[in-house]
Amino acid sequence: MRMTRYFLPVLREIPSEAQITSHKLMLRAGMIKQAVSGIYSWMPLGLRVLQKIERIVIEEQERAGHIPLLMPTIQPASLWQKSGRYDDYGEEMLRIRDRHNRDLLYGPTNEELITEIFSSHVKSYRDLPLTLFHIQWKFRDEMRPRFGVMRGREFLMKDGYNFDIDMDAAIHSYNRHMVSYLKTYERLGLKAIPMRADTGPIGGKYSHEFLVLADTGESEVFFDKRILNYNFGISELNFDDIDECQSIVDKWTIPYARTDETHDQETFDREVSQEHQGISRAIEVGQIFYFGTKYSEPMGALVTNSEGMHVPVHMGSHGIGVSRLVGAIIEAYHDEKGIKWPIVVAPYKVGIINAVMGDKESCEVSERIYNELNNANLEPIYDDRDERAGSKFNTMELIGIPWRITVGPRGLKKGVVELTNRYNGDRVEVPTGNIVNTMNKMGDCILD
């Protein structure tokens, strides 16, 4: 992308509405624009990041065997009346009425809708297990939205729902989700710790929240610090292997890790020695639930089991806050100059700075490098604006592009351009020829 043709409304000054780092940086980097309290437009740069995260989430879901579909944002009130949640959900649910006076709502979650879909098509245990998911905008009319996309009213969420024949099978689905979530967060460059959680309005007995430690987090968490050394790794695993999933879940959930809702100081002291006790603020980036037949019973989601009996399916639901993750990643990856995107979610991978627009050779070499990187799918963004070099450096650092190639007469005299790593500041001079090779050799080392 050429900056002269792009729409990148960066701000030099921090809008007064923002308090926390990620919100300030998202506004300054021109990623979002508030439409009204807790509701944002995603500007081109922000959208690219959002979509990259979405892509990773989808890939990991499909890898775990979960099936994508897409449900609407608007739902009929009647479904929620059937489950009994229409009255329970309260003011957080945005209720709407259409021209025929029918009661609708902007979905805060989709248990009812998915159960309806499931029950009208699945009748036999032979079709189980089944896990369906989608990534869709949700709306929860928070009393007090804040922190930008971290706590908006409208938010993008991946929510998935598993259907199993009995509790044992559903627990495996629960475990499978935990494993795939751990993998997803790790790919995104985040250390997310599963913590025992309250089930809230979703209901049920089993639930874990995934929390990323950050000073600006909304929850206070208590955990065994040794969990921080755990690495999921990228090794292949079989999501259908019940024992393998269970052992991973055990490893991650046996050490003490709880939010303030479920924290118990006595247990904490008994299970974790003083030196290993960790207390921190944290951002919740996902949650998984097993709730059995809470929805399948009232909504009549029955299947025939192997004995020919009609039984309600066992269900769970699972959410990843996709739009919130954008903020969470920035909280984890930034410095005083701006964002430092992990390369897997970076909106562009390489920024090209033409340091002297008046210099003919600089322009030619910049153009050539831009075209080469583009053709190699290395997602370059070329700052071809007629600006001072300093201004371009600052913009590139603010928007967090992982690699920067600086082209200018100083280097070109020696036949080199400067390659700078946003993550650690390392810079090397590289020959102007075959930049694509050089970049490919650099690999994905930004998460290390």
Added chain:
RNA sequence: CGGGGUGUAGCGCAGUCUGGUAGCGCAUCAGUUUUGGGAACUGGAGGUCGUUGGUUCGAAUCCAAUCACCCCGACCA
């Protein structure tokens, strides 16, 4: 929803106490000179001072109502 704060140009702010018809920095537009860490000069454009009503000869300024946004709390992916 309780408590507090703020609304003045795209962004950041001053002016409000003490009423006299709006200003600064950045951004923006034109031109010239510049050009490796947010350039300089010259000239220009841009504001129903959140909204409505009131007081007054006169309101950004005083009074009232209202709306919006932000912060602290209680609640949530």
